[in-house]
Amino acid sequence: MTRDEAEFGLTEAGQADDDAFPLLEAAIACAIHDYPFRDPEPVRVLAAHAAERLAERITGETPDDALAETMSGDLRLNGDLINYDHPGNTDVIDVAERRRGLSAALSIFYLDAARRAGIKAQGVDFPGHFLLRVETPDGPVALDPFSQGRLVLPSELTRRALRAGLTPHVADRLDVLMAPVSDREALIRLQNVLFSRAIRMGDYEGAERSAVRRALLDPEDHRPWLDVAAAREKQGALAGALEALSRARTLDDPTEARRRISVDRVRLQLN
Template identity: 85%
Template sequence: MTRDEAIETLTGAGQAGDEAFPLLEAAIACAIHDQPFRDPQPVRTLAVHAAERLAERIGGEGPDEALTETMASDLRLNGDLLNHDSPANTDVIAVAESRRGLSGALSVFYLDAARRAGVKAQGVDFPGHFLLRVETPEGPVALDPFSQGRLVLPSELTRRALRAGLTPHVADRLDVLMAPVTDRQALIRLQNVLFSRAIRSQDYEGAERSALRRALLDPDDHRPWLDVAAAREKQGSLAGALEALSRARTVDDPMEVTRQMSVDRVRLQLN
């Protein structure tokens, strides 16, 4: 798959409704867009094996236990503690090969297997750490894909929320802490991680690519185009920055004044 083909896939994913969002294929396209001409078949093979194994386990175990045992024990997916900041940990092709990654990348495989096997699971955009919400007969539970899919108790969720800076008033509300997000939002969060890392390391080309992927995945959000513009401006591509700002202006929202200020700033540099 080429970078252009990846863009085509991401564009199609962005136009799909949330219920039909192709999480696995969109995640593959994100990886190829970042580093093209790689073979995505190991990702698809792992996904098929995960769904088949999970389907075998369902019935003999609770849905949360079946998902954890399948992904962490059978398929050995786990967080990468030694190379936490490696770009490979956000790339599903690299994760399929190493079986190590960040929680957001591991969650792609968890969520895809759950969808195929009929387990109700959703991502949770928890502060500083992506989690999974799995519906069980006893109620929803939180799993941590980074820590071998282990169960995260409500008391620990509260402690984590307090450490992340949430107020006690919010940290005690499990309905807020375990609010589910769509598969689209889960994948966008992963691209946000890449953008932040690229900006910190002054990899502005990488930052531009990750911001562009967010823009394609959610065409109704103007903010990724502002990040594309900022990354292009850092590279000295002022015409490209203006183009991105123009794209942002086509999305109707209350931030028009802010975008116009950005356009004017870049135009001044061109004059």
């Protein structure tokens, strides 16, 4: 698959309704868009094995136990504690090969397997660390894909929230801490991680690609195009930056003043 073909796939995914969002294939397209001409089939094979094994386990175990044991125990998908900043930890093709990754990347496989097995699971955009919300007969529970899919108790959620800087009256509200996000938002969270890493490393081409992917996955959001413009400006691609700012302008933009300032700044550099 080429980068252009990946962009076409992401465009189609962006136009899908949330309940029909093709999470696994969109994640593959994101990986190929970053580094083209790789074989994505191992990702699909791993996902199929996960769904089959989970379907076997769910008959005799609770949904959370079955999901954690399948993904972490049977398939050995876990967080990369030793090489946390390894670039492969955010790429589903590399994750499928290495069986290691960040929580946001591992969650792609958890969520896909849960969908296929009929388990209700959703991502939780928890501050600083992506978690999973799994519905059980006793109510929703939080799982941490990075830590062998283990259960995160409410008291630990509160401690983590306080460490992340949330105020005490918010950190005590489990309905807020475990608020679910859509599969689309889960994949966008992963692209946000890539964007932040690329900016921090001065990889502005990589930052641009991750921002473009966010824009394609959520075509109603103007903010990714502002990030595309910023990354292009860092590369000296001022005409491209203006084009991205113009695309942001066509969307519902509550920060119109900020956009105008950005346009004026780039335009002055062109003159």
